[in-house]
Amino acid sequence: MSQITIIELAERLGLSKSTVSRAFRDGNDINPNTKERILKMADELGFSPNMYASNLRANKSNTIAIIIPEFGNKFFSQAIKGIELVARSKNYHTLIYVTDHRVDKEALIIRSLINGRVDGVIMSASGEGHDHSHLQVLKDNNIPIVFFDRTYDDVNTSYVTGNDFEASFAATSHLIENDCRRIAYLVINQNVSIGKVRLAGYRAALKKYQIPFDKNLILDTVNESDGNMEDIKNLYRIQQPDGLFASVERLAISAMRVAKNEGIRIPSEMKLICFSCLDIADLLEPALSVVKQPAYEMGKMATEYLCQLIAKPIIFSNQEVTYLESSLIFQKSSKKNH
Amino acid sequence: MSQITIIELAERLGLSKSTVSRAFRDGNDINPNTKERILKMADELGFSPNMYASNLRANKSNTIAIIIPEFGNKFFSQAIKGIELVARSKNYHTLIYVTDHRVDKEALIIRSLINGRVDGVIMSASGEGHDHSHLQVLKDNNIPIVFFDRTYDDVNTSYVTGNDFEASFAATSHLIENDCRRIAYLVINQNVSIGKVRLAGYRAALKKYQIPFDKNLILDTVNESDGNMEDIKNLYRIQQPDGLFASVERLAISAMRVAKNEGIRIPSEMKLICFSCLDIADLLEPALSVVKQPAYEMGKMATEYLCQLIAKPIIFSNQEVTYLESSLIFQKSSKKNH
């Protein structure tokens, strides 16, 4: 195939390349007939303008990046679905990157996005580390970023997240109301973002019901299922919790496996609830109680917001935070009298 | 922020822009010391070369596109994970597009990818339609494409898929060996790609066991859970199958919900097995028997292969098909004596 350009088109039609160029823009500075002729010819030849040349001129890419820590669960797939949908509807292309929860990968990825590759970034933080200065290059290059779900406290960017404090409070209260007194909180990183907020909600509920906080019931464990199952098993043996509140789905799944292996009956011996977007929680045994975040909405909203930031000529926006309400779905796993 | 370019770097260092440019390429036509000086300065200034200018010159994008029909299940998230991993390791960026199972969206997306936006495409077919000439533009523009899992019969491109015929055969045989005689086959589109091959495996197994094929037991249903649950309910009422073989996970989930609603006991009254990459099939009630495709491997392999095609100067490759073996995991849902 011969590289076909507007020049070639122009020659074939006896026009100048500027006229041909105009045919592909929106302006009304071209004769509709001419435009039609050009587009027809372009279609026949399977031509469309080279985007690198356009982007080089226009200094914009019509591309955004999604950066997420993992692909493991429905939350992220739903969120991406929302992002992709809105992005496409606004004619943006969507790059995707996975950090594997590692802040060094995150930094590398972000470094690779400047130089005009993207007009904006939507990210859910890796959740690692305390130095997040790698985000500065985005600011330096005037590339807006919007976080969703997981943010960093030390950076001052806008984000869209769930009402995690209230949801955690409600979930923990629910366990207490179902007779739990020794509720363990399972978390991947209690000092960062969601782990932290959800812990606060948990503690607030304990306080309300005048149940003393026991730090031995906080299990700050790892991301791999082998490791966290071991940790959960030990927690159970040593602390004998009567309730488990998992801040992420994976930990609840591990807990269910541990319960199965160890013959712990849920909910009679131990109740369980977790943050999760699992759509088949009702088909599990026992049916799993969940705090379900509006992942799809979250993705859509973050993208809408990002597009606004991109559109603004200068980004001097303050940190704007949007909270979307999660729904609590109580099922067998957390209810007494089962 | 001031747009910083190689020219600015060059001025600051008292060099020419060509020299600076060379510092960012691999060639050995530059003094290592000079190179180091340049890179150091670049790092301080947070500069890296504008990719649109580079790409415009080099006529390559270092970007590939993933096109998938949906985000709904673990299969695709695992596959994407594999794709992203390999792509990143080879310094490719990854665009993602969702077709919603619609061939018209697919065509639109593909149209938007020529003009150099991508160097190659990895796709799982929408599964719709009979005219797939929209793929021709990729060939015309010399953009290689590799399919995974779902392909089109009428296009002659390479793909990576599971050993679906054998796996279907084995799954169906398993049901028969567990005393099923009226096995229904649930499918979204029996005439396309995976639906077709899996049907063939099912029929072959029936034949082996001399069970007559009954077309009333083939349920070709829709993608939405409301619709297919209704269809499955009717199928059960009218045909009274004693086994269900679902060609995709979603249909098995719907079947489980129907069974729950209608009080049909699985597996005693009806057995169930399906294609699925669900990682918590063992926690369902009943534990779900699955044919598990190596989604992650499939994504990795497809990407490896695509990169080979991209590297080749001229693409005259024949259709190469790679089959990856699925694993059959038999659990409670399909076993007799439960």
Added chain:
DNA sequence: TTGAAAGCGCTAACAT
């Protein structure tokens, strides 16, 4: 090893 200069394909200001 470095520099000068042409040009990748397109857009937009300006001229007609």
Added chain:
DNA sequence: ATGTTAGCGCTTTCAA
């Protein structure tokens, strides 16, 4: 409404 022209930022011969 159309054409002319000057770059966008970079790479890459070619010459020094």
